[in-house]
Amino acid sequence: MDANAGYKVKLDSFEGPLDLLLHLIKENEVDICDIPISTITSQYLQYIEMMKLLNLDLAGDFLLMAATLIHIKSKMLLPQPDDEDDEEEEIDPREDLVRRLLEYRKYKEASKELVEREVTGRDVFLLGFAEEVEKSSVDSDLDLSLFDLLQALSDLLKTSPPITSHNVNLETVSVKEKIVIILDRLESQEHITFKSLFDRDTSKDHIIATFLAILELAKRKTIRTFQGESFGTINVTKAYPARTIH
């Protein structure tokens, strides 16, 4: 029985397939103009599977891109039919995708630069805080990207010890309980590592529930997740000011 069946973390459309692809391209350190389509496609599909596993709201765009990638991959594997017209250049099946990625990245970079400027309400102020750029309900930003956290989860699942206890009783794992556990720990310890939050999790269901709890708390901005100084260590802290859970 999966107590998390009905639990969906709704992450608004703030990270889409192009974002994921750019992330994979960066992770693999490959040339965006010469994407190893096989590798990227299989990694992309792995992420989709993981998101399904976590019951994350999967936008149709992600699935459409999966189909696109598979289509491109198949085109690249199949030999091109002989063309009567020899002048016709062979079109790289990746071309359109690469164009879209480069275009998207252009604006992604521009948005990063924009946010670095002096912003009213954050860096500079006007008389009596008159013109503040207010927070929006659509802001569901995690300090770390969702994919960074998914990567960490995937690493965790790989290295977690095999489950040896065979519990006959159906243990239902509640995300709400995990939320309480995490907040309790943050009361006594300012900084915790992401990994240590899973210390007491003995089964996959527990790990997933804890992960969903972290996502929920990060989304509510009750906690903050960020990369520590040492490469790869993710840390979790309380967000300021502390908020209570209903």
Add this chain to the structure above:
Amino acid sequence: MDRIRLKAAMEAIIFASVQPLTVDKILSLCCTMKDCEIDKESIRSLLEELEDDFSKCNRGVYLTEVAGGYQLRTKSDFAPLIHKLNEKKPPKFGRALMETLAIVAYRQPVTRSEIEDIRGVDSGGTLRALLEKRLVRILGKKEVPGRPIIYGTTKHFLESFSLRNISQLPALKEFVELEDQDEEVFK
């Protein structure tokens, strides 16, 4: 009227206005003062002087030209203090919001589907949020079948991101990767 008095008057109205004041507006207001005969050129040079006065004297505020007008602002060094005064968290900007905003800023006038083509995801929510924050506005409708709404940025956007005008936006970088190196081609 002597320059010092005039400069003080300008400082006062810019302070009281909060919104950026255009040179024209400053001129028309100053001309209502007794014994004040001044032209646009002089107003501009006085504004420059005022700007200098502030920056020379280690003050906590400075005068800047933004969104087509002049405005007094606190120096960014003191932002943390002011956040404490405000008892509010500094605003953070979600990536989705910023990406959408950047596309509107650089591509305006632009339709929602053009934005979604670039981002690869539904952008209705982020556009709504940007409209609410008055960073983006509706310019009208495109004269094509379906009559989609076209969007552009607002003066408030310029003010919020400290831009004098839209052409002050940094040039878009077109990255072309050559093996391990990134070669920037500025367009």
